[in-house]
Every structure is written in C-alpha cells, then in structure tokens.
Amino acid sequence: xxxxxxxxxxxxxxxxxxxxxxxxxxxxxxxxxxxxxxxxxxxxxxxxxxxxxxxxxxxxxxxxxxxxxxxxxxxxxxxxxxxxxxxxxxxxxxxxxxxxxxxxxxxxxxxxxxxxxxxxxxxxxxxxxxxxxxxxxxxxxxxxxxxxxxxxxxxxxxxxxxxxxxxxxxxxxxxxxxxxxxxxxxxxxxx
Amino acid sequence: xxxxxxxxxxxxxxxxxxxxxxxxxxxxxxxxxxxxxxxxxxxxxxxxxxxxxxxxxxxxxxxxxxxxxxxxxxxxxxxxxxxxxxxxxxxxxxxxxxxxxxxxxxxxxxxxxxxxxxxxxxxxxxxxxxxxxxxxxxxxxxxxxxxxxxxxxxxxxxxxxxxxxxxxxxxxxxxxxxxxxxxxxxxxxxx
DNA sequence: CTCTAAATTGACTGATTAGTCATTTATACT
DNA sequence: AGTATAAATGACTAATCAGTCAATTTAGAG
Numbered sequence: 479x480x481x482x483x484x485x486x487x488x489x490x491x492x493x494x495x496x497x498x499x500x501x502x503x504x505x506x507x508x509x510x511x512x513x514x515x516x517x518x519x520x521x522x523x524x525x526x527x528x529x530x531x532x533x534x535x536x537x538x539x540x541x542x543x544x545x546x547x548x549x550x551x552x553x554x555x556x557x558x559x560x561x562x563x564x565x566x567x568x569x570x571x572x573x574x575x576x577x578x579x580x581x582x583x584x585x586x587x588x589x590x591x592x593x594x595x596x597x598x599x600x601x602x603x604x605x606x607x608x609x610x611x612x613x614x615x616x617x618x619x620x621x622x623x624x625x626x627x628x629x630x631x632x633x634x635x636x637x638x639x640x641x642x643x644x645x646x647x648x649x650x651x652x653x654x655x656x657x658x659x660x661x662x663x664x665x666x667x668x669x
Numbered sequence: 670x671x672x673x674x675x676x677x678x679x680x681x682x683x684x685x686x687x688x689x690x691x692x693x694x695x696x697x698x699x700x701x702x703x704x705x706x707x708x709x710x711x712x713x714x715x716x717x718x719x720x721x722x723x724x725x726x727x728x729x730x731x732x733x734x735x736x737x738x739x740x741x742x743x744x745x746x747x748x749x750x751x752x753x754x755x756x757x758x759x760x761x762x763x764x765x766x767x768x769x770x771x772x773x774x775x776x777x778x779x780x781x782x783x784x785x786x787x788x789x790x791x792x793x794x795x796x797x798x799x800x801x802x803x804x805x806x807x808x809x810x811x812x813x814x815x816x817x818x819x820x821x822x823x824x825x826x827x828x829x830x831x832x833x834x835x836x837x838x839x840x841x842x843x844x845x846x847x848x849x850x851x852x853x854x855x856x857x858x859x860x
Numbered sequence: 861c862t863c864t865a866a867a868t869t870g871a872c873t874g875a876t877t878a879g880t881c882a883t884t885t886a887t888a889c890t
Numbered sequence: 891a892g893t894a895t896a897a898a899t900g901a902c903t904a905a906t907c908a909g910t911c912a913a914t915t916t917a918g919a920g
Contacts, residue, residue: 878905
C-alpha cells in the first residue's frame with residue numbers, strides 16, 4: 479500500500495512542477511494538476527492541505543536536491559579553483575538533467591507563495607556555498623555584500639549557461655560550460 | 670480632456686506594474702488594478718482590449734525605457750572599458766530609479782503572457798548592446814554563444830547588484846556598484 | 861447654450877476556481 | 891474471511907474572475 483501512496487503523491491508533484499513552470503502558480507488550476515497526474519481532484523487535497531502547501535513541498539524538494547548536487551565531491555578537489563570548477567559543473571549538470579526543477583527554483587525563489595519558513599529551512603543547506611565564496615573573497619571593505627554578490631553572480635551565471643545550452647546544439651555543450659567558467663572564474667580572480 | 674485620458678491610462682499602467690510584480694499576472698485581478706488606479710473596472714477595458722494587452726503595453730514601455738537609459742551617453746566614452754562601465758552604471762542607475770519596472774522586465778521577459786510580436790519589436794532596440802559585446806569578444810570558436818552568454822551574464826549581474834543595493838544601507842551603494850563592475854569586467858578581460 | 865462624441869461608470873453575467881465531503885475502493889493485519 | 895483504516899473518487903458549492911454594456915458624465919466645437 480505504501481507504493482501507491484508514493485506513486486500518486488509523486489505524480490502530483492511532478493505534474494505541478496511542469497505546470498507551475500509553464501503557466502505560473504495562479505495560472506495552474508488544481509484540476510489541471512490532478513488531470514496531468516492522472517488522479518482525481520480530491521486526491522490532491524489528501525496529500526496536500528492546499529495549493530500553497532504543494533508548491534512549498536515542491537520548492538523544498540527541488541532546493542534540497544540542488545544543494546546536494548552542488549556539494550557533491552567538492553571535498554575531493556584540492557585547490558579553490560578546482561572546487562569552484564567542480565561546483566560550476568555540478569550546478570550545470572544538475573540543471574541540464576533536471577531542467578524543469580532548475581527553472582522552477584529560479585522562477586519561484588522570490589515568489590510570495592513560498593513561505594519564509596520554507597525559505598529559512600532550505601537556506602541552511604547552502605552554508606557550505608557561502609563558506610566557499612568567503613574563502614575566495616579578500617575584499618574586507620564590503621565583505622558581507624561582496625560575498626552575497628559573488629554567490630548570486632556565480633549562480634545566476636550558471637543559470638545563463640544552462641538556458642543557453644538548452645537552446646543550442648548539443649555538440650557545443652562542453653565548450654559553453656568551459657567558456658562560461660573561464661569568464662566567471664576570471665571575474666573572481668585577484669579580487 | 671486629453672489630460673484626463675493620459676491620467677487614467679497612466680494610472681492603470683502604474684497600478685498594474687505594481688500589482689503584477691507583487692502578485693503575478695494571474696494573481697492580479699482586473700478589479701484590483703482598477704481599484705489601485707482609482708478608476709472603474711470598465712475603464713480598464715476602454716484603454717486595453719484585455720489584461721494581456723495591458724501587460725504587453727507595460728512590457729513594451731518598460732523595455733523601451735530601459736534600452737534608452739542603457740544607451741545614454743555611451744558614445745561620449747572613448748575606450749571599450751569606459752563604454753562598458755557607462756553601460757553598467759546606466760543599467761543600475763535606471764534599476765534603482767525604477768525598481769518596479771526593473772523587477773517587472775526581469776520577471777516577465779520570458780513569460781507566456783508577453784506575445785512574441787512584442788518581444789520581437791522590443792528586441793531591435795538592443796542591437797547596440799549586441800554590437801558592443803561583439804567588439805569585446807575575441808573568441809571566434811563559439812562566437813554566437815559567447816556573445817549571448819556575455820550579454821546575459823552582464824545584464825544578470827547588474828540585476829544582482831540592483832537587488833543587493835535595494836536591500837542594503839544606502840551608504841554602501843557606490844562601493845557595491847564599483848566592486849560589481851570590477852568583478853564583471855575582470856571576467857570579460859582577456860577573453 | 862447646444863450638440864456630439866468620447867470618457868467613465870459599476871452592476872451584472874457566464875465561466876471558472878479552490879477546496880469539500882459523502883461514498884467507494886484498496887490494503888494490511890489477525 | 892472479517893474488520894479497521896487509509897487511499898481515492900468526482901460531483902458539488904461558495905466564491906471569484908474577466909470582460910460587457912446600458913446609462914451617465916464630461917469636454918470641446920460651433
């Protein structure tokens with residue numbers, strides 16, 4: 479019986495993921511989600527107390543997966559350069575493997591439907607990212623701001639690359655990833 | 670009587686701008702827009718044929734204003750470095766002066782409510798930007814991709830800076846802008 | 861002041877929505 | 891097999907929505 483539960487709940491999450499990124503939160507009806515998931519409308523409200531509850535669980539899951547993918551094998555790299563390169567490739571690889579989730583987190587990370595509680599819980603999983611950037615930043619003048627700036631720029635740049643690759647010929651993939659990292663890393667060097 | 674016309678239409682556009690960025694397209698009702706603008710619901714449909722028509726005009730206006738601000742006084746700069754610096758400051762200055770419009774274009778630039786026609790018309794005003802980036806890029810290997818990548822990264826980085834400044838103490842403003850440009854320009858140098 | 865046409869109004873409507881609930885079905889345990 | 895509990899259903903509802911329209915106001919021209 480446990481299998482069924484997971485099946486339908488997972489189907490609802492996947493359907494909502496697709497529709498939310500395509501049509502937005504209010505642009506997606508609970509009937510559409512249920513239909514896409516192949517379940518009755520009532521089933522949605524068996525697993526989630528509301529549409530907002532659904533999108534929060536979706537966001538929580540996606541952000542968790544992203545952070546785990548980002549941090550993968552970072553410790554096996556010896557230099558800071560190699561750690562950032564690994565981080566860069568980890569983000570992009572996950573984005574290309576999970577384009578809908580990647581788009582989703584980008585689209586809803588600062589949306590009013592995600593509760594501040596969800597945001598806070600999720601944030602803790604990215605502390606290693608802040609630490610890594612802090613190691614790289616030597617500017618103590620506006621430390622707090624520069625860390626946040628670099629974190630955002632690095633991540634946003636990876637989003638640019640993922641979107642570029644998703645809209646380009648597959649053979650250019652590795653060149654784009656490599657070139658993108660050169661640009662970003664050069665920006666971080668000697669600062 | 671012309672004054673009235675402009676007044677109410679402008680009020681509707683401004684109200685919609687605020688509400689769309691706050692609550693999204695479907696999350697904003699035409700009644701809310703009318704109320705915020707201080708007009709009757711019917712008036713909205715006197716100036717716009719639909720909610721979609723309204724958001725398209727809003728997008729067209731904002732993108733036009735942004736492109737004009739971006740290109741301001743670029744020709745007075747002699748070196749490529751100074752042109753990019755001017756471009757950088759132009760974007761950020763406009764973003765800080767018009768935070769709602771800046772947020773709006775970022776949020777709706779790839780949304781399904783903006784017609785492809787609107788997108789195309791607006792695009793032509795950014796050709797100078799592509800040309801400027803092309804001047805800087807020496808990598809002929811993946812020229813097409815690298816130009817688009819750098820364009821997006823530069824613009825996204827400016828968005829990061831604007832958001833950072835909007836959420837920080839005003840005295841740090843100029844330092845953040847300057848530091849941000851150093852990061853971005855260093856990334857473009859020697860590529 | 862009068863006439864005309866555009867601007868403005870807000871009550872109204874048909875359609876759609878999030879969420880409910882009484883009922884049925886599937887499952888696990890003994 | 892029998893029983894208890896959780897899963898699943900879909901018709902239903904109260905609320906809300908985008909857009910309409912007949913009536914009213916406003917403004918400019920002669």
